[in-house]
Amino acid sequence: MSRAYLLAVTLVVAGAHAAPAGSIKGVVKAQLTGAAPSAEVKMTDDPACLAKHTKPVSEEKLVLDASKNVKYAFVGIKSGFPEGQAFRAPVEPAVIDQNGCMFTPHVVGVMAGQGLKVLNSDGVLHNVHLMGKANREVNKAMPAFTKKMVLPGTNFAKPETIPLKCDAHPWMNSFVVVAANPYFAVSAADGSFEIKDVPAGNYVVEVWHEYLGTKTQNVQVGDGVATANFTLSK
Ligand SMILES: [Cu+2]
Numbered sequence: 001m002s003r004a005y006l007l008a009v010t011l012v013v014a015g016a017h018a019a020p021a022g023s024i025k026g027v028v029k030a031q032l033t034g035a036a037p038s039a040e041v042k043m044t045d046d047p048a049c050l051a052k053h054t055k056p057v058s059e060e061k062l063v064l065d066a067s068k069n070v071k072y073a074f075v076g077i078k079s080g081f082p083e084g085q086a087f088r089a090p091v092e093p094a095v096i097d098q099n100g101c102m103f104t105p106h107v108v109g110v111m112a113g114q115g116l117k118v119l120n121s122d123g124v125l126h127n128v129h130l131m132g133k134a135n136r137e138v139n140k141a142m143p144a145f146t147k148k149m150v151l152p153g154t155n156f157a158k159p160e161t162i163p164l165k166c167d168a169h170p171w172m173n174s175f176v177v178v179a180a181n182p183y184f185a186v187s188a189a190d191g192s193f194e195i196k197d198v199p200a201g202n203y204v205v206e207v208w209h210e211y212l213g214t215k216t217q218n219v220q221v222g223d224g225v226a227t228a229n230f231t232l233s234k
Helices: 003-016
Strands: 021-031 074-079 094-098 107-111 116-120 126-130 138-142 148-151 160-165 173-179 184-186 192-199 201-209 213-221 225-227 230-233
Touching: 021 074, 021 201, 021 213, 074 107, 074 173, 074 192, 094 107, 094 173, 107 184, 126 148, 138 148, 184 192, 192 201, 201 230, 213 225, 213 230
Parallel strands: 021 225, 021 230, 094 116, 107 173
Antiparallel strands: 021 192, 074 184, 074 201, 116 148, 126 138, 126 160, 160 173, 201 213
């Protein structure tokens, strides 16, 4: 029997023993006792920003649909992996845009060590100001003619939630959530999220929202879809 054949057999057997993967799906809802905060963004500081909108623009601190489903909640696996398990950061950077003088999306997730591509669709002077505590502070001008800038993964080495602001436009603020593993998602406009390709196991899943706070729940993932719905009260 040749060595190549033995190697091939070994690889097939190893593949067959890989843990099955499932997904975690759910919806994030808000339960509010008071009125939802909603502030109109005044772009009067910069006529170039003002000119990009024909309708009033709202802050994105709390974005709800008619059923109080929450957009821009970050959901990720907090713990439950085998001890010492290492994760490889995606090679492709995450992407955030400056569009209409707003950061889009308002919340973006990166894995520790993953880069972030910052776009400037506006053709307006912005600056990218990341105010991390565990990670280094980043403050870079983004001139009108600069269409993109890639911040390497060394800027996102440690898990934490980093506020991202533009000092030129005080209403521009967002969050870059640095996660310890690649299993996370940001909820869509209908509050739904899906974390894909999760190895089978028992996990603690955490939701974070800048206004509504955090909540955790235990989720058992097997071969298929595990459900994790969250209601955040305020
Ligand atoms: Cu700006």
